[in-house]
Amino acid sequence: MARNRYVRKLKELRQNVVDMGALTQQSVEGVLIAIETSDTALAKRVIANDDEVDKFDRKIESQCMTLLALEQPMARDLRMIATSLKMITDLERIGDFVVDIAEEVVAMGKPIHIPVSATKFNELVADVKSMVADSIETYAKGNVQKARSFEARDDRIDFLYKNIVENMVNALAQGKCSTETVSDVASLLYIIRYLERIGDHAVNIGNRVCYMEEGDRRYLK
Amino acid sequence: MNNSIEISVKNLNLWFGKFQALKNVSIDIPKNQVTSLIGPSGCGKSTFIKTLDRMNDLVDNVKITGEVRYQGTNILDSDTDVVELRKQIGMVFQKPNPFPKSIFDNVAYGPRVHGVRKKKNLNEVVERSLKAAALWEEVKDRLNESALRLSGGQQQRLCIARLLAVEPEVLLMDEPASALDPIATSKIEDLIYDLKKDYTIVIVTHNMQQAARVSSNTAFFYLGELIEYAPTIDLFERPRDKRTEDYVTGKFG
Numbered sequence A: 001m002a003r004n005r006y007v008r009k010l011k012e013l014r015q016n017v018v019d020m021g022a023l024t025q026q027s028v029e030g031v032l033i034a035i036e037t038s039d040t041a042l043a044k045r046v047i048a049n050d051d052e053v054d055k056f057d058r059k060i061e062s063q064c065m066t067l068l069a070l071e072q073p074m075a076r077d078l079r080m081i082a083t084s085l086k087m088i089t090d091l092e093r094i095g096d097f098v099v100d101i102a103e104e105v106v107a108m109g110k111p112i113h114i115p116v117s118a119t120k121f122n123e124l125v126a127d128v129k130s131m132v133a134d135s136i137e138t139y140a141k142g143n144v145q146k147a148r149s150f151e152a153r154d155d156r157i158d159f160l161y162k163n164i165v166e167n168m169v170n171a172l173a174q175g176k177c178s179t180e181t182v183s184d185v186a187s188l189l190y191i192i193r194y195l196e197r198i199g200d201h202a203v204n205i206g207n208r209v210c211y212m213e214e215g216d217r218r219y220l221k
Numbered sequence B: 001m002n003n004s005i006e007i008s009v010k011n012l013n014l015w016f017g018k019f020q021a022l023k024n025v026s027i028d029i030p031k032n033q034v035t036s037l038i039g040p041s042g043c044g045k046s047t048f049i050k051t052l053d054r055m056n057d058l059v060d061n062v063k064i065t066g067e068v069r070y071q072g073t074n075i076l077d078s079d080t081d082v083v084e085l086r087k088q089i090g091m092v093f094q095k096p097n098p099f100p101k102s103i104f105d106n107v108a109y110g111p112r113v114h115g116v117r118k119k120k121n122l123n124e125v126v127e128r129s130l131k132a133a134a135l136w137e138e139v140k141d142r143l144n145e146s147a148l149r150l151s152g153g154q155q156q157r158l159c160i161a162r163l164l165a166v167e168p169e170v171l172l173m174d175e176p177a178s179a180l181d182p183i184a185t186s187k188i189e190d191l192i193y194d195l196k197k198d199y200t201i202v203i204v205t206h207n208m209q210q211a212a213r214v215s216s217n218t219a220f221f222y223l224g225e226l227i228e229y230a231p232t233i234d235l236f237e238r239p240r241d242k243r244t245e246d247y248v249t250g251k252f253g
Helices: A003-039 A040-071 A075-108 A116-142 A144-148 A152-174 A179-216 B047-053 B083-089 B103-113 B119-132 B152-164 B182-195 B206-214 B232-237 B240-250
Strands: B005-016 B019-030 B034-038 B062-070 B087-094 B171-174 B200-204 B217-222 B226-231
Touching: A003 A040, A003 A116, A040 A075, A075 A116, A075 A179, A075 B232, A075 B240, A116 A144, A116 A152, A116 A179, A116 B083, A144 A152, A144 A179, A152 A179, A152 B087, B005 B047, B005 B200, B019 B047, B019 B119, B019 B200, B019 B217, B019 B226, B034 B047, B034 B206, B047 B171, B047 B200, B047 B217, B083 B087, B087 B119, B087 B152, B103 B119, B119 B152, B152 B182, B182 B200, B182 B206, B200 B206, B217 B232, B217 B240, B226 B240, B232 B240
Parallel strands: B034 B200, B034 B217, B087 B171, B171 B200
Antiparallel strands: B005 B019, B005 B062, B217 B226
């Protein structure tokens, strides 16, 4: 095996992306607990955690640019670096949505009243949580089969999102919300929108992993 | 790949004595495109390119089987007119090798050998060839100076002009820029890019980035075998064979 130093740098890059992914995943899970328990202190810790995610973003981008500038990577290496460079933007955006959700939790400062059946909301939360975890795992392990399932799983998230929005709008229209719960509805609409967007970024990561593993650019469209 | 094939090689085998340097190589070289040949030293790529204009005939103890079809004939046939073949398929080598003559006489050498005598005609062909080789502006005022006074990059472009003067169809280039500095190299690469409009070009290079930059298709040779032949972007972005992958990522051996 030649180019030992280069190979080591590629491994470091991939490990950093996995670590950034783990940190992002931790934030997602933290903010979901914060919603459930109305834990504003936890929400604030999650907000603070985003600085670490952003630091990873800058560090990894710099690593990628150095590898591209100095090593002329080709084939699988090139695809891994390109995937990492794009994927950290998805992770960084997921981190930003987590902050947005956490800020809603802090602003409400009390348990959220969900004016419709909580079942679908809980399903949405569980689906987004597992998609984020799986997207990072697919990158770490190069699991194309799992990555390919993301589009269908995202369709399910979109369905739940639309369904919850529709039910909440109906509840509002039918005057089922008190003055107090109307603001909860507004916050909740934001939160589920952010969750739905997080799902989209997880899909992006899945597609990039497929490209990284198979080199087919159709995954990038 | 382009449907129009300039050279079609089928089941080419070549031995130097008992050593088999090319093993059952089959490849179609498309017309008016640049085809790069890459691979580690000793993989057979230079031997292969030399077969395309019968340069291996000059080596003792060489045995060749298979077919190299060009303009409807197998150029490996014993009745091939090798002088005429080399007029149509010319070669540029790693180190520029101008004749110790003037710039003008270097370029006019081929046409003179092929019977062009009139000064006016020779002037035209020298100017046209030097322009096509992107050298005219640099030498037009000193055509009678010795070619050996040109820089390495200029000498290499002069050698290309010398080839173009006999109006070939195919240009073979065996590491044409490996002895040149980066600026001279980029001039040669720009020239290769421009020349493909009118010529079919086959280039052997150790510089993979050069192959990636200049060619439409790339062939990877290893131990005398053609391992993979694909559009250049595919070969460097998603090679199919593990040996190609290991070579282009620099993890060979």
